Amino acid sequence: MTSSIDVLGRYAGPATWILSSLAEGPKHGYALINDIEQFAGVRLQPGTLYGALTRLLEGGLIEPMDSEGRRQPYRLTADGAAALQAHLSVQRQIADLGLRRLSAGLATP
Amino acid sequence: MSADLPTIYSKAFERWGWKCVPVIVACWIVLWPAGVVWLAVSLVALYRARDRSEQAQAERRIARMLSWYPPHWRARYGEEFSEVLRETIRSGQGGRRLTLNVARESNAAWWQSATGRRGLRAVWCWSLCWLPLVTQGLVPLIIKLSGGTARSWFLALYLPAGLQWPVIAFMLIAGLVMLAVAVRGTPALRQAG
Numbered sequence: 037m038t039s040s041i042d043v044l045g046r047y048a049g050p051a052t053w054i055l056s057s058l059a060e061g062p063k064h065g066y067a068l069i070n071d072i073e074q075f076a077g078v079r080l081q082p083g084t085l086y087g088a089l090t091r092l093l094e095g096g097l098i099e100p101m102d103s104e105g106r107r108q109p110y111r112l113t114a115d116g117a118a119a120l121q122a123h124l125s126v127q128r129q130i131a132d133l134g135l136r137r138l139s140a141g142l143a144t145p
Numbered sequence: 146m147s148a149d150l151p152t153i154y155s156k157a158f159e160r161w162g163w164k165c166v167p168v169i170v171a172c173w174i175v176l177w178p179a180g181v182v183w184l185a186v187s188l189v190a191l192y193r194a195r196d197r198s199e200q201a202q203a204e205r206r207i208a209r210m211l212s213w214y215p216p217h218w219r220a221r222y223g224e225e226f227s228e229v230l231r232e233t234i235r236s237g238q239g240g241r242r243l244t245l246n247v248a249r250e251s252n253a254a255w256w257q258s259a260t261g262r263r264g265l266r267a268v269w270c271w272s273l274c275w276l277p278l279v280t281q282g283l284v285p286l287i288i289k290l291s292g293g294t295a296r297s298w299f300l301a302l303y304l305p306a307g308l309q310w311p312v313i314a315f316m317l318i319a320g321l322v323m324l325a326v327a328v329r330g331t332p333a334l335r336q337a338g
Contacts, residue, residue: 064225065225065226065228065229066228066229066232066233069229069233079238081242081243081246081247081250082226082229082230082233082243082246082247083243083246083247083248083249083250083251084246084250085229086222086226086229086250087250087253087254090218090222090254090257103225106224106225106227106228107225107228108224108225
């Protein structure tokens with residue numbers, strides 16, 4: 037059940053947030069940091085952001101667009117969307133299972 | 146001049162092989178007082194000439210952090226990454242955590258390719274080889290041979306008499322190995338660019 041996001045090791049978490057942010061539309065680095073802070077409550081540090089971005093680019097999961105001055109926007113590729121879909125589906129299954137077991141455990145004295 | 150020293154050492158190694166290593170070490174021993182004076186004078190001049198405005202300080206910090214990344218990485222992502230750093234500092238999030246994060250991630254960027262790994266090893270060995278070779282190897286060796294009693298911060302001289310020579314020898318060998326790794330890895334350092 038290893039997805040192309042899981043193979044990113046310690047960058048899998050930031051990569052999931054980046055792909056989820058780009059699923060809404062193209063963004064540049066600093067806009068990604070702000071958006072991720074809003075929906076995940078985590079402020080990504082610039083070094084970690086670019087560590088994950090470079091790996092996502094190498095994996096073909098995102099691609100650069102025409103730069104806007106010194107800012108470089110990125111967008112999701114079809115492979116990136118598929119990888120995110122697969123990764124989140126697995127995460128949802130795990131979350132559902134965990135919650136079901138937790139509520140069953142809490143119901144049993 | 147000091148920035149070109151690794152190039153000089155690398156070329157010397159290519160031409161004369163291992164024979165150049167004792168010559169390099171001898172040059173260090175003879176020239177280090179002049180080097181220290183030159184470094185002090187340069188640092189004072191640099192400090193006096195610098196712009197102390199907040200913006201200039203931020204730009205210097207960004208340039209410094211960017212310089213920790215491999216040259217090819219800087220060429221590809223340098224401009225946009227600088228902009229993100231600039232906006233992060235401007236938003237008041239540019240504390241020590243940012244420096245530590247960039248230090249960790251720049252190290253990871255070097256580690257991503259085999260050439261980068263060799264280059265990074267060379268950087269570490271250039272930075273640290275003098276510790277075992279000179280301060281923990283050659284200096285205690287000279288103190289022992291001259292019959293001195295000062296122990297200062299020389300590890301070997303705090304050990305029992307029977308262990309002092311083996312530790313000095315180990316430090317000398319470790320320092321020479323690190324110097325060799327540094328000299329051999331310097332072309333990879335340039336290749337990483």
